[in-house]
Amino acid sequence: MNGFIFKVEKFLDILLNKGGYKEVLTGLQNTMIIAVAGLLIGIVIGTLIATVRVMPKYKATVRAMDKFCSFYVGLFRGTPMVVQLLVFYYVMLPLLGLKMSSVLVAITVFGLNSGAYISEIMRGGILSVDPGQMEGGRSVGLSYGTTMMKIVIPQAVKNILPTMGNEFIALVKETSVVSFVGAKDLYLAFQSIGSGTYEFMVPYLAMAIIYIVIVCLITVLIRIMERRLSKSDRSR
Amino acid sequence: MIEVVNLCKSFGDNQVLKNISTTIKKGEKVVIIGPSGSGKSTFLRCLNCMEDPTSGSIIFGGVDIADPKVDINVHRQKMGMVFQHFNLFNNKTVIENIMMAPVHVATKKLKKQKRANLLKKLHLKKGAPEAIDTSVQEIKAHAREKAIELLKRIGLEDKADAYPSSLSGGQKQRVAIIRSLAMDPDVILFDEPTSALDPEMVGEVLDLMKDLADQGMTMVVVTHEMGFAKEVGTRILFMDEGTILEEGTPEEFFGNPKTERSKDFLSKVLI
Ligand SMILES: Nc1ncnc2c1ncn2[C@@H]1O[C@H](COP(=O)(O)OP(=O)(O)OP(=O)(O)O)[C@@H](O)[C@H]1O
Ligand SMILES: [Mg+2]
Numbered sequence: 328m329n330g331f332i333f334k335v336e337k338f339l340d341i342l343l344n345k346g347g348y349k350e351v352l353t354g355l356q357n358t359m360i361i362a363v364a365g366l367l368i369g370i371v372i373g374t375l376i377a378t379v380r381v382m383p384k385y386k387a388t389v390r391a392m393d394k395f396c397s398f399y400v401g402l403f404r405g406t407p408m409v410v411q412l413l414v415f416y417y418v419m420l421p422l423l424g425l426k427m428s429s430v431l432v433a434i435t436v437f438g439l440n441s442g443a444y445i446s447e448i449m450r451g452g453i454l455s456v457d458p459g460q461m462e463g464g465r466s467v468g469l470s471y472g473t474t475m476m477k478i479v480i481p482q483a484v485k486n487i488l489p490t491m492g493n494e495f496i497a498l499v500k501e502t503s504v505v506s507f508v509g510a511k512d513l514y515l516a517f518q519s520i521g522s523g524t525y526e527f528m529v530p531y532l533a534m535a536i537i538y539i540v541i542v543c544l545i546t547v548l549i550r551i552m553e554r555r556l557s558k559s560d561r562s563r
Numbered sequence: 564m565i566e567v568v569n570l571c572k573s574f575g576d577n578q579v580l581k582n583i584s585t586t587i588k589k590g591e592k593v594v595i596i597g598p599s600g601s602g603k604s605t606f607l608r609c610l611n612c613m614e615d616p617t618s619g620s621i622i623f624g625g626v627d628i629a630d631p632k633v634d635i636n637v638h639r640q641k642m643g644m645v646f647q648h649f650n651l652f653n654n655k656t657v658i659e660n661i662m663m664a665p666v667h668v669a670t671k672k673l674k675k676q677k678r679a680n681l682l683k684k685l686h687l688k689k690g691a692p693e694a695i696d697t698s699v700q701e702i703k704a705h706a707r708e709k710a711i712e713l714l715k716r717i718g719l720e721d722k723a724d725a726y727p728s729s730l731s732g733g734q735k736q737r738v739a740i741i742r743s744l745a746m747d748p749d750v751i752l753f754d755e756p757t758s759a760l761d762p763e764m765v766g767e768v769l770d771l772m773k774d775l776a777d778q779g780m781t782m783v784v785v786t787h788e789m790g791f792a793k794e795v796g797t798r799i800l801f802m803d804e805g806t807i808l809e810e811g812t813p814e815e816f817f818g819n820p821k822t823e824r825s826k827d828f829l830s831k832v833l834i
Contacts, residue, residue: 457648457650457653459646459648459649459650460650460652460653462613462646462650463646463649463650463651463652463739464652465613465636465639466611466613466639466643466644466646466650466743467639467640467643467663467664467742467743467746468636468637468638468639468640468664468668468746469636469663469664469667470636473667477663478652478654478655481654482653482654485654
């Protein structure tokens with residue numbers, strides 16, 4: 328027990344007096360930036376893909392786009408995130424002759440990846456909305472796109488909010504692999520604190536606690552949003 | 564007003580509408596009746612191309628709207644539709660439901676005007692900029708005013724900010740009817756507007772429809788309400804197996820049905 332307290336004291340010393348907190352804050356910031364930006368990009372990509380996939384398939388262009396989207400989704404759901412990160416960083420960027428910071432690479436890959444997952448969630452959400460909603464919109468002369476964006480998707484989002492929350496939590500957790508391409512996330516911060524003293528027990532425990540706190544906060548946030556959005560279900 | 568020429572509609576191998584031709588004139592109240600599965604809904608939904616006709620034309624306002632090249636949205640604005648299950652927008656309040664399409668159409672037009680003016684100012688397009696005499700706020704205020712007027716007409720102005728989920732079936736259907744009225748349509752299509760309602764709410768919806776009829780609205784109504792058909796209809800279309808088997812005034816049709824099928828049908832519904 329004394330040993331543990333000693334370790335805690337040593338960790339706190341590094342954290343508070345030797346600038347360790349700076350690393351942790353940078354790590355926390357990068358972790359959250361990657362997860363949030365990845366989610367936002369994912370929502371945009373996912374919504375676009377889902378819209379294409381539920382469109383009536385009369386036209387050849389729509390069928391071609393649908394094929395492409397299903398290929399995209401298959402590609403990103405069929406390979407591990409780490410592999411996507413590594414391929415993007417060590418294969419795609421050199422081939423294209425581009426330079427990007429590690430964090431930007433992580434954001435891009437997380438966005439592309441979550442776009443694939445979110446498109447499936449969103450598609451389910453759109454299909455769960457009564458087709459009469461689309462008909463109602465079309466009958467007053469609104470276009471397919473307008474009805475989709477203003478009537479169907481808002482209702483779909485309400486239905487899938489809990490699932491989206493899970494997706495966001497999964498993203499936050501998966502950020503712990505971004506150090507593979509050198510992005511300084513929470514894991515790298517605590518790893519570097521630990522390697523200064525060859526003492527990993529307390530740093531990794533602290534890291535685990537931070538992850539749990541983040542996930543709990545997100546869960547609460549989603550609850551609040553759900554309650555807000557369900558106002559149209561309440562009778563008065 | 565609407566001219567239907569050789570309309571055919573198939574779902575896969577199932578030919579549901581077989582070469583239907585008829586003309587609906589301004590002010591007419593056409594009531595479509597017939598046995599279940601005879602194609603009444605499909606016919607009605609082809610009139611505003613909710614279902615794309617397999618072949619044939621629907622001439623509305625001088626344009627064949629069955630032509631896929633036509634911008635159908637523009638024409639649907641002048642052709643209201645009322646559904647069995649109301650299809651109000653669940654994520655919008657009552658007043659938003661009514662204002663949505665008018666506001667959208669007007670703001671779209673305004674944006675287009677502004678874009679054209681910008682191009683003209685930059686000399687990328689010929690002509691002098693047109694004067695713009697409205698704004699988005701004004702469009703919304705105007706639409707709101709009109710929506711409230713319509714709500715007052717059905718006595719539901721106190722429900723303006725309620726969501727559809729809190730309305731009774733009869734109230735929902737009356738809101739759906741005035742939602743289509745908000746676009747000032749030339750004709751309104753009704754697909755069994757009272758079939759999903761509790762019996763005590765059928766009256767209020769039929770009363771509103773009679774009201775519209777009295778004001779001269781052109782109406783095409785699929786219904787099982789024979790009383791309404793007799794009282795309000797100016798022409799009855801009896802459909803069977805994808806064709807208009809018989810048509811005539813209510814007096815002719817109900818008083819003296821010509822075909823075995825219609826006699827049989829009437830004997831079942833008029834008990
Ligand atoms: N979207 C569709 N896909 C395939 N078949 C359809 C579709 N809509 C209608 N049908 C078929 O077309 C035929 C006519 O249907 P329709 O709904 O027009 O009949 P209806 O006269 O309105 O009947 P009801 O009184 O029951 O409403 C039916 O056999 C039906 O199965
Ligand atoms: Mg029907």
